Amino acid sequence: MWETLHDISMPRPKSGTILRARTPSGQSVSLKSLAEHLGLSQAAVSLVINRAPGAKSIPQRTQELIRKAARELNYRPNHLARSLRQQRSYTIGVVVPEISEGYAALVMSGIEDHLLQEGYFYFVVSHRHRDELIEEYPLLLQQRAVEGLIAVDTAITGAAEVPLVAVSGHREVPGVTNIVLDHARAAALAMEHLTKLGHREISFIKGQAFSSDTAIRWESVRAAAEALGVTIKDGLVGQLEGESSSPELGYHVTKKLIASGEPFTALFAFNDISAIGAIQALREAGRQIPQDVSVVGFDDIQSAAFQNPALTTVRQPLREMGMLAAETLLRRIAAPPEAPYPKEIVVQPELICRASTAAARNPT
Amino acid sequence: MWETLHDISMPRPKSGTILRARTPSGQSVSLKSLAEHLGLSQAAVSLVINRAPGAKSIPQRTQELIRKAARELNYRPNHLARSLRQQRSYTIGVVVPEISEGYAALVMSGIEDHLLQEGYFYFVVSHRHRDELIEEYPLLLQQRAVEGLIAVDTAITGAAEVPLVAVSGHREVPGVTNIVLDHARAAALAMEHLTKLGHREISFIKGQAFSSDTAIRWESVRAAAEALGVTIKDGLVGQLEGESSSPELGYHVTKKLIASGEPFTALFAFNDISAIGAIQALREAGRQIPQDVSVVGFDDIQSAAFQNPALTTVRQPLREMGMLAAETLLRRIAAPPEAPYPKEIVVQPELICRASTAAARNPT
């Protein structure tokens, strides 16, 4: 497969394929045929249809005739030809780890909202954490003339010749605008909530090594804990392992935490998915949620609210982050190449208190 | 906004933007510059790079020189120019109701898997059930020269001039290949499961009117019930209402069903999302799952397995359906336009028995 991706040659077509819309008579409506039909030049028709400044000198009467004909013959300009000539494709590329994950899907939903409103379309590619794809896809997208890239939870390695906006991705890469959560505040929100409820023995589940938020989240949690005068014991720190995004990962880590014998009354998970798995594991060990152990998730994915018990979680405004990414990217595309651009845009988390947290049973 | 979508004119560029990758010297590497660098014609370079039959007469020595230079200058052919000339865009369009829904996301994941392997890219658009968008998007996509369309859970209204494959969409539209679930079997699986457990008073939640599976699913359930000698009382049939895809919809319908006073010992929901809402409502009414009421969902989305209790559900092979759709579409694109094509491809459901169903307490 990578032979094909790296290969710049074109696959030999197996057979000619009809691409354009055709009139009932079987002919495609091109600018040329439209111009012939009108007895005018392509230039005149193009100017009028695009309401270009150069159409000023063409009388209203003629303009109307042209537009009428275009409508009647159902003329639709070929976007490929346009893009080629104008060096503007009105297309951007979105790189995600995996489409079917709630996280990426929500961000994409925000991206789409803004992009389509502005007349842009986008390509999506998912790399599934494979390095060769993370490197190759941005190049392939640029070959397809995207005007910019959005990387979701992905550290782009190859150099991008177009503006790049990262959602929860990089740290301080030149040329990249980062949309990031205020991690310090996110950690503080959760930890304050738990300590106020009287918890002191708190367990934390770190993300997988490949996830771009893993390091900063753990650092923030540790700092927040310290500021509140509690320490997270080494034995109470777990780490998600494995590629999949199923709750199973959280389930396994939690099993291990329980098996270690170190007691805890609260658990803060890397994300909602793993929190769900953790709850499963705790239940199997005979602990009730939230009476015996309080559990806090992260992200606020849709099903968090409909867990039993409903999950207390730190909400990331994922849809808004997507919209913000798209907005920022289009702004950067419109600006001259040397213009300054924001290095970082910080968004705020929100603590969503539901039923998976409660006062600690035996506050110390 | 729709003004813009319908308008075939081009937005006036605010400023020229750099589109192509550039060498360190600032010049983009085009076929022309590569040919000049080599002292050869563009034709020769193109033939060699594409390993075209016409390159037979060019000696190995020269071919190697050309490829070496291409590699060193990091030449990447402009896909736009290629597509325009060849009338092949290697791009398809995917139309979904809403990206962030688990259903569409899973199907897309399957689509992507197959497409990218075959060197295709795809545009995604989501219409959010708005008729004008359902009509307009396929046209916009065709204007962007897509070679085919995949519609997910969407009945395309406008005529498509390119091959179209629908996942759970149409019924018998000329030119369309349908990928559909064996609904009769799906309904039978669930209803047999429930009746074997002794349930006779079964409630069913229908989908929203706009969902393409709503009618057939209800019809199949009714038929399956009849075949098993049970009838679903009118008072026990609810219907999801509202655009959103949150469990709340299922919650509200179920509240109504409970309020109606008609007793039931089992509930079969239109999808997993609504089943989750239904469970919430039943619990609030003091019914235990599955002791008092058994609940069956539909789809088997990821979080179904990690509900409490884990959801018994009818699994749709969504990822496989996506792959199948992509595969079928590419096959149709490669075939001559008049070639016969499959009207329907049926996939099989699977009953996933988990913990939300149990024997009826008072079998009649």
Added chain:
DNA sequence: AACAGCCAATAAATCGGTTTAGTATCCTAC
């Protein structure tokens, strides 16, 4: 010496638009 045939390429058309520079006609003012 003439012709065929092969080799190693190239010139030029093409895809379907956009855009610049220009032309032909008419009107008006001096």
Added chain:
DNA sequence: GTAGGATACTAAACCGATTTATTGGCTGTT
């Protein structure tokens, strides 16, 4: 009577590739 300017367009270049038809040089044969 004609310079100047507006009006109403058009011819042709251009975007960056692919592809067909053609060219010139060389070798070998009769």
